Amino acid sequence: MPATRNSQLLPTRAKRESGKDAILHSMHTILARYQLSENVTKLDVLSPRIAQIRQPGQFVMIRLGVHSERIPLTIADADPRGGSISLVIQAVGKSTNELVALQPGQCIRDIAGPLGHPTELISAGHALCIGGGVGTAVAHPIAQGLHRRGAQVTSIIGGRSKSAVIFELELRRFGPVFVCTDDGSYGRTGLVTDAAREVLAAGKVDLVYAVGPVPMMRAVAELTREFKVRTIVSLNPIMVDGTGMCGGCRVSVGNETKFACVDGPEFDGHKVDFAELSDRLASYREFERHAAKCAHGHRRTKTTNEHK
Numbered sequence: 437m438p439a440t441r442n443s444q445l446l447p448t449r450a451k452r453e454s455g456k457d458a459i460l461h462s463m464h465t466i467l468a469r470y471q472l473s474e475n476v477t478k479l480d481v482l483s484p485r486i487a488q489i490r491q492p493g494q495f496v497m498i499r500l501g502v503h504s505e506r507i508p509l510t511i512a513d514a515d516p517r518g519g520s521i522s523l524v525i526q527a528v529g530k531s532t533n534e535l536v537a538l539q540p541g542q543c544i545r546d547i548a549g550p551l552g553h554p555t556e557l558i559s560a561g562h563a564l565c566i567g568g569g570v571g572t573a574v575a576h577p578i579a580q581g582l583h584r585r586g587a588q589v590t591s592i593i594g595g596r597s598k599s600a601v602i603f604e605l606e607l608r609r610f611g612p613v614f615v616c617t618d619d620g621s622y623g624r625t626g627l628v629t630d631a632a633r634e635v636l637a638a639g640k641v642d643l644v645y646a647v648g649p650v651p652m653m654r655a656v657a658e659l660t661r662e663f664k665v666r667t668i669v670s671l672n673p674i675m676v677d678g679t680g681m682c683g684g685c686r687v688s689v690g691n692e693t694k695f696a697c698v699d700g701p702e703f704d705g706h707k708v709d710f711a712e713l714s715d716r717l718a719s720y721r722e723f724e725r726h727a728a729k730c731a732h733g734h735r736r737t738k739t740t741n742e743h744k
């Protein structure tokens with residue numbers, strides 16, 4: 437097993453008060469790791485209690501090590517029998533890069549959850565699930581939940597190019613899937629909203645779910661307003677504690693202040709103030725760039741030393 441900065445998190449041998457040696461295992465061992473695309477990784481993580489009770493739309497707060505920040509990640513799937521949950525992570529900065537570097541056998545220190553309200557699922561009628569980028573992994577448990585309840589599910593998923601398209605086969609189990617890529621390397625060329633316009637124009641859609649980058653969710657909400665179809669979006673503001681205490685995830689919905697961690701993360705897309713959400717997401721960019729740069733420097737120094 438490769439040595440990493442997080443090797444402190446591996447099962448450790450410790451002395452109990454009784455004085456006898458004991459093996460202390462962290463609960464959250466990585467059971468499997470899959471590279472879904474160049475910068476998206478799926479980790480199956482041991483977390484039996486959460487695997488039993490999680491519902492579509494819920495997320496967890498992850499803290500990789502003692503000194504790590506907490507970050508929110510959606511529970512993309514779960515195996516209640518095996519006691520594992522699946523996290524699908526796009527490596528964008530310090531914490532996500534550290535997480536995707538984990539290998540099977542290594543551990544995550546804390547996983548708190550399941551958090552947030554479960555998705556409002558319909559059990560009849562036609563639901564359109566739209567996922568952009570890593571948002572497709574978040575759309576997956578929603579489509580799964582809708583299918584289990586008996587709703588008709590159509591999915592539209594998008595990525596920059598073929599290699600960025602994820603969860604296509606998984607979503608096909610629940611109904612037709614339309615794939616869109618920006619460069620036309622797979623599926624149809626164009627944005628998910630182009631395909632969504634056609635599906636909305638072609639027939640009755642009772643509810644739309646949209647998960648992805650803020651501009652995408654905003655564009656979907658503008659489109660569905662035209663068609664007068666109710667639309668649920670999954671918001672991704674900065675979260676610190678995930679329990680309604682810090683105010684970091686404040687969003688404006690229908691001119692009311694909401695906290696996405698306890699009131700959401702899903703809201704009526706026609707009422708969300710997306711401009712404010714974009715602004716707030718960018719608040720700490722300088723700090724994030726600095727943290728990523730320091731982490732990169734640390735990794736390089738370590739690698740160089742390891743080769744000496």
Ligand code: FAD
Binds near residue numbers: 509525570573701718
């Ligand atoms: P940084 O360099 O610190 O930040 C990069 C960008 O990520 C920031 O500009 C900001 O827009 C966002 N971000 C940073 N810190 C946070 C934070 N504490 N909370 C939320 N956003 C942050 N990403 C996935 O890849 N997979 C998921 O399943 C997923 N589910 C999410 C569910 C919810 C409810 C929310 C709110 C976010 C989810 N995210 C998910 C986004 C993920 O939490 C951020 O990408 C991650 O925190 C970035 O951390 P970083 O240190 O690697 O990047």
Ligand code: FES
Binds near residue numbers: 679684697
């Ligand atoms: Fe602190 Fe929501 S993350 S209030």
Ligand code: MG
Binds near residue numbers: 530727
């Ligand atoms: Mg960060």
